[in-house]
Amino acid sequence: MKLVMTLLVRDETDIISSNIDFHLDQGVDFIIATDNLSIDGTADILHDYERRGLLHYIHQTDDNYAQYRWVTHMARLACTGFGADWVINNDADEFWYPELGDLKEVLGAVPPTCDALAIQRFNFPPRPMAASDFFADAMTVRERQSFNALGNPLPGKVCHRAFADIEVEQGNHGARRNGHALAALPGPIAILHFPARTYRQFANKVSKGGAAYERNTCLPPEVGSTWRRLHQLYQAGELEALWRTMILDDSMLEAGLRAGSLVRDHRLEHFFNRRQAGRSVRA
Numbered sequence: 001m002k003l004v005m006t007l008l009v010r011d012e013t014d015i016i017s018s019n020i021d022f023h024l025d026q027g028v029d030f031i032i033a034t035d036n037l038s039i040d041g042t043a044d045i046l047h048d049y050e051r052r053g054l055l056h057y058i059h060q061t062d063d064n065y066a067q068y069r070w071v072t073h074m075a076r077l078a079c080t081g082f083g084a085d086w087v088i089n090n091d092a093d094e095f096w097y098p099e100l101g102d103l104k105e106v107l108g109a110v111p112p113t114c115d116a117l118a119i120q121r122f123n124f125p126p127r128p129m130a131a132s133d134f135f136a137d138a139m140t141v142r143e144r145q146s147f148n149a150l151g152n153p154l155p156g157k158v159c160h161r162a163f164a165d166i167e168v169e170q171g172n173h174g175a176r177r178n179g180h181a182l183a184a185l186p187g188p189i190a191i192l193h194f195p196a197r198t199y200r201q202f203a204n205k206v207s208k209g210g211a212a213y214e215r216n217t218c219l220p221p222e223v224g225s226t227w228r229r230l231h232q233l234y235q236a237g238e239l240e241a242l243w244r245t246m247i248l249d250d251s252m253l254e255a256g257l258r259a260g261s262l263v264r265d266h267r268l269e270h271f272f273n274r275r276q277a278g279r280s281v282r283a
Helices: 016-025 042-051 067-080 103-108 199-215 225-235 239-246 250-259 267-282
Strands: 003-009 030-036 055-060 086-091 094-098 116-123 141-143 157-161 166-168 175-177 184-193 262-264
Touching: 003 016, 003 067, 003 103, 016 030, 016 042, 016 086, 016 094, 016 267, 030 042, 030 067, 042 055, 055 067, 067 086, 067 166, 086 094, 094 103, 094 267, 103 184, 116 141, 141 250, 157 184, 199 225, 199 239, 225 239, 250 262
Parallel strands: 003 030, 003 086, 030 055, 116 184
Antiparallel strands: 086 157, 094 184, 116 157, 141 262, 166 175
């Protein structure tokens, strides 16, 4: 079985290498990455993986956040150009963590009558961090049940078998063929989600993503509602105040743990620590 992951990225230098290395370790065979106007060195990182034969690079110059169209193109290419059997459509801040084994083992065990899996996401709130801190070391507490910035339950993501006629919905929350949604069974995978790591990263994401949504005249206004609302706060000069309420300080952390709304989750931290220890032994 061949597992291909797609990535749509923009200005992700603080996390993109970690994301790619993690998923390659977890059974992903190849990556198709679309870089949408990065200016921070993300393209250089992706080209390095491309030179190593691990990644196919696409440069997307449109600035209208047509995610559904760009990801659909990658997902179809995974089937027709790279021989995928399964496709994971991913974002740079999402880590697909299998409950047992690796991702290829999980997907290989899916009954042949099932074409898609629905995977739940869990947000890791931002923590006070120094500029030199690694996000997976600092952000080791997640929400038991996650909500978006509008207070609505955080929607999950869908991975699917490879099809030449697949249509991926905006946000990667579903997939269709011939206009019909693929029925998705719950999968034994958790998506560990780190959408807000530093204020600089968060504000850059909101300012560019929200403006891009405003330029997209094909999507109805309710699509991307979280991005649009955050962008309104950014334009009003209120985003940093929201950010300060998002940071999980020690007192909030302890209160959340006692109430059960937060849980400690060191899985990603332990993964990268083991990986670094292995490098040290080989050196």
